[in-house]
């Protein structure tokens with residue numbers, strides 16, 4: 001029988017049962033990145049979270065939104081675009097994955113350097129931990145220090161502590177002008193550093209190699225400039241001063257974001273920090289049933 | 297050896313206080329109306345001494361409370377019979393790396409000192425609590441402090457890269473933002489001294505903006521001012537700061553030595569700062585000016601020169617001090633609501649104040665929806681203190697009902713324990729306790745704060761202490 005709970009209460013009872021039986025569960029929202037860069041034990045049973053979808057609350061004037069965790073990043077983008085807003089997650093891997101998985105894996109993207117990491121954008125979550133308890137830390141307001149920060153704890157926990165069912169996020173107004181340029185250069189990494197430190201930093205810049213943007217596309221730096229018209233005009237001048245700059249379409253970011261990226265090697269943790277990590281796992285998933293193996 | 301004697305052996309005779317008269321200073325923090333006496337107070341000079349103190353307290357099994365400058369507004373640094381571990385002597389700026397734009401500091405460094413030290417590199421430390429001339433970076437870390445410029449630049453969490461922490465059992469851990477594993481640094485920020493003691497911090501430094509313009513808009517209706525806040529944010533302008541002061545606050549400021557030339561007949565003023573690249577800044581300034589006027593501002597003053605800007609800011613930065621003149625005590629309250637709810641909340645707050653016969657002065661980070669409804673009063677007047685209390689409870693409930701939270705930057709400490717179960721479910725609070733138990737299984741670090749104890753499951757001391765002990769033995773190579 002497929003495990004596909006329709007409500008938080010059902011999810012809680014699925015997890016409670018699995019914990020009692022010590023049966024591993026593999027959390028699946030949209031299933032676009034199942035190994036998540038680290039294998040889950042093969043015998044873990046799939047637990048589908050796709051019922052937790054859609055906009056739960058969106059008051060554009062607040063510049064915050066609460067969505068079901070299985071909503072795709074693309075859908076979030078479309079919904080907020082209607083009000084001239086966005087959540088600048090734009091994770092590596094593309095927009096097909098779910099918002100919940102983006103938060104659970106803390107997957108950043110090219111905008112993170114300027115506009116914040118997932119941990120900076122998430123305001124609150126609802127989740128069911130490995131003991132079957134429903135937790136609702138954080139909230140939907142943009143500043144909040146009430147209680148210990150389980151929101152940061154869940155962000156980047158790779159579904160190994162809890163199944164996230166809802167996410168509240170900070171939004172921004174979309175910039176009035178938003179342009180992408182390709183600077184053809186073989187010193188792209190240096191240029192990237194230089195632009196980021198200039199008085200008119202881009203909101204994204206990424207080194208691209210020959211062919212990334214289509215057959216015969218050159219080596220260079222893909223740069224995204226955003227802001228009001230006068231700001232972008234000045235930023236554009238800086239980019240032109242740096243080399244041969246060609247206007248590119250916004251879609252140029254798609255191959256950059258979906259290209260295979262070298263897996264960050266996971267640094268060995270100091271034993272005392274390792275012990276804290278083990279303590280956290282034990283506190284929220286004592287039976288070790290949620291995405292077993294994924295945190296290494 | 298008594299505990300005091302062991303501690304004196306570490307920090308020297310003059311840095312341990314035991315006598316009631318000497319401890320009096322440490323009975324309170326920035327929150328009026330609470331007095332708790334520590335059993336003793338100890339003030340190490342550096343990280344090594346602080347660690348030795350923590351380890352001595354661990355082997356003695358004694359509860360303790362870390363304290364920075366004691367400017368906290370939720371009673372977080374109060375020690376009720378526990379040992380007070382004062383960190384203000386750890387005030388070395390260890391290194392500033394202008395290339396990487398980070399600074400390594402001891403926890404007792406006063407917030408503004410770091411910005412002063414970074415100025416020569418064209419850098420500053422962005423989170424700027426109004427108490428920045430007194431509060432410490434360790435206290436900021438523990439409270440996840442904010443400030444006016446956090447609207448654009450983010451709060452403490454967004455600026456801390458690493459922390460070296462003495463866990464309550466004496467283990468030292470280095471928590472880094474880019475560690476693999478769980479975001480333990482994120483969990484530590486804002487843990488109010490309950491997860492251990494920060495011995496060293498690495499924080500980001502932010503380049504000084506090329507240009508800064510400060511605007512002061514005055515309104516004859518507080519509702520218009522509140523609507524303007526939403527309109528500016530919605531227009532896609534992200535000011536560096538967007539602060540509101542109501543008539544009561546402006547009156548207090550203008551009657552004080554901090555008079556900034558605010559219009560005393562205004563119902564509310566907005567202080568808006570726009571900064572960044574010179575290119576495009578004028579567009580934003582004009583945008584703010586236009587939106588303010590379209591929402592009924594009588595006047596918009598624009599200051600571009602540092603002296604003129606400083607004058608406009610002076611009244612805001614010293615507003616709490618000015619209010620302090622109105623009565624012997626001042627409750628500085630802190631809550632957050634969704635930004636569109638500001639107009640209705642301000643109306644409710646005013647009604648609650650009137651119903652309880654107290655004067656609420658609002659001065660707050662409007663751009664974030666972070667309210668500070670403050671009440672000057674006399675804590676020794678029983679009847680007045682009761683009315684203030686009732687008003688505060690009603691205001692907090694109104695903020696919760698509006699979908700907000702009970703604290704945006706001052707922390708829960710002792711004062712806000714009573715609201716935690718209106719905001720969070722019992723299971724969520726239990727989850728918070730479980731996280732605390734990972735860092736402090738003995739529950740000795742700042743006990744009784746943040747989460748009401750009744751929501752914490754009974755701990756199983758034996759297994760957990762064994763784990764803690766093992767952890768310490770591992771980390772110290774069994775040397776302890």
Ligand SMILES: Cc1cc2nc3c(=O)[nH]c(=O)nc-3n(C[C@H](O)[C@H](O)[C@H](O)COP(=O)(O)OP(=O)(O)OC[C@H]3O[C@@H](n4cnc5c(N)ncnc54)[C@H](O)[C@@H]3O)c2cc1C
Pocket residue numbers: 325326361362363364365366367368369372373383403424425426427430431432433434435436437438439440441442443444488489490492493494495616617705706742
């Ligand atoms: C006039 C005034 C204005 C203020 N304005 C603001 C504002 O704009 N924004 C804002 O966020 N706050 C503000 N505050 C509140 C206060 O200044 C902040 O909370 C500040 O971060 C506290 O720093 P402190 O050094 O005084 O900490 P303390 O009050 O000494 O301690 C606060 C908490 O931190 C813990 N702690 C201290 N040092 C350490 C350490 N090294 N390791 C672990 N835990 C530690 C303590 O145990 C306690 O729980 C204001 C206060 C006043 C009096």
